[in-house]
Amino acid sequence: MAQKNINEMSFLDHLEDLRWHLIRATLAILVGGIVAFLMSDFLFDTIIFGPKKMTFPTYQWLCKVSQFVGVDTTFCLDEFPFRIQNRTMAGQFSAHIWTAITAGFVIAFPYVIYQLWRFISPGLHPNERKHSRGFIIISSFLFFIGVLFGYYIVTPLSINFLGTYVVSSEISNEIDLSSYISLVRSSALASGLIFELPILVYFLTKIGLVTPEILKKYRKFALVLVLILSAIITPPDIASQIIVAIPILVLYQVSIYISKMVVKKEKRKTSKHVKSS
Structure with missing residues (x-):
């Protein structure tokens, strides 16, 4: 086509x-x-x-x-x-x-x-x-x-x-x-698919559905959800759940950083556009 x-x-x-x-x-x-x-x-x-x-x-x-x-x-x-x-x-x-x-x-x-x-x-x-x-x-x-x-x-x-x-x-x-x-x-x-979280957050931030403030605000809830998810997909022992939960929590923190970077870039674009106009 x-x-x-x-x-x-x-x-x-x-x-x-x-x-x-x-x-x-x-x-x-x-x-x-x-x-x-x-x-x-x-x-x-x-x-x-x-x-x-x-x-x-x-x-x-x-x-x-x-x-x-x-x-x-x-x-x-x-x-x-x-x-x-x-x-x-x-x-x-x-x-x-x-x-x-x-x-x-x-x-x-x-x-x-x-x-x-x-x-x-x-x-x-x-x-x-x-x-x-x-x-x-x-x-x-x-x-x-x-x-x-x-x-x-x-x-x-x-x-x-x-x-x-x-x-x-x-x-x-x-x-x-x-x-x-x-x-x-x-x-x-x-x-x-869970490891694609930073990519998902990047695009959600680009279209304005997610901001760093929202991710920070719901970080405690995200922690609970991660622990629940870890309990579902792993055996019910603390060591296994921690092993699974740690990389997911790291990904969530990386997603916050990515969201910050996207917002900063958008603000720079907006300020440049205002100055040029």
């Missing part, structure tokens, strides 16, 4: 433009998904079922820390006391498809963000576009850091707690395949 001047585009033109950006992003996710689908051994045996093995780096490190401080822990087990099973005819095939699509989204995330940027950038002033060139790199970096945090921290902590939790010796843990994969997928993707 030929690009038009942003001022000449009608509402339907904008919708058509958005449609093509979404199509390109979807195709990129599908291509990434196909690659992941064909690499099923690596995708499942190494990535998905990695946190189920006690040789996983996180367990090794936490085991050494526990031994150093002299605390008995389940991080030093030879293997987890549960096994994963599939109880539906199409369960493994469905798991293969959806896991590949999820991996495709992670792989294609920079291109998806690029298409989003292509859609919104015509509405920005040339100077704003110039100062926002690092948007794709920064947002992709934050997303991947968040995914790694979810995969190496949140996922193993959750599997370690839930996989070893028993209410009676009469019960054996036979974990359904979809349940296990859902935990790994949601932990990684949720963390990746």
Whole structure:
């Protein structure tokens, strides 16, 4: 579709433009998904079922820390006391498809963000576009850091707690395949999206919906929400919740700083415009 001047585009033109950006992003996710689908051994045996093995780096490190401080822990087990099973005819095939699509989204995330940027950038002033060139790199970096945090921290902590939790010796843990994969997928993707908080705050500040004062005013409420979120996505022990809460609180503080910088730039623009007029 030929690009038009942003001022000449009608509402339907904008919708058509958005449609093509979404199509390109979807195709990129599908291509990434196909690659992941064909690499099923690596995708499942190494990535998905990695946190189920006690040789996983996180367990090794936490085991050494526990031994150093002299605390008995389940991080030093030879293997987890549960096994994963599939109880539906199409369960493994469905798991293969959806896991590949999820991996495709992670792989294609920079291109998806690029298409989003292509859609919104015509509405920005040339100077704003110039100062926002690092948007794709920064947002992709934050997303991947968040995914790694979810995969190496949140996922193993959750599997370690839930996989070893028993209410009676009469019960054996036979974990359904979809349940296990859902935990790994949601932990990684949720963390990746949470780490996009500074980017979200940047744009919300640009359009005037958020200010540094609002972020500071509701910092106490944000702290409570972060602790609640940490309690939901991690085992109910203080150490795990603190491990998850700290980076989120750091991101919130960074978001306040970013919001301040945006407001300062907007004030400078306004003052220059007043002087020139």
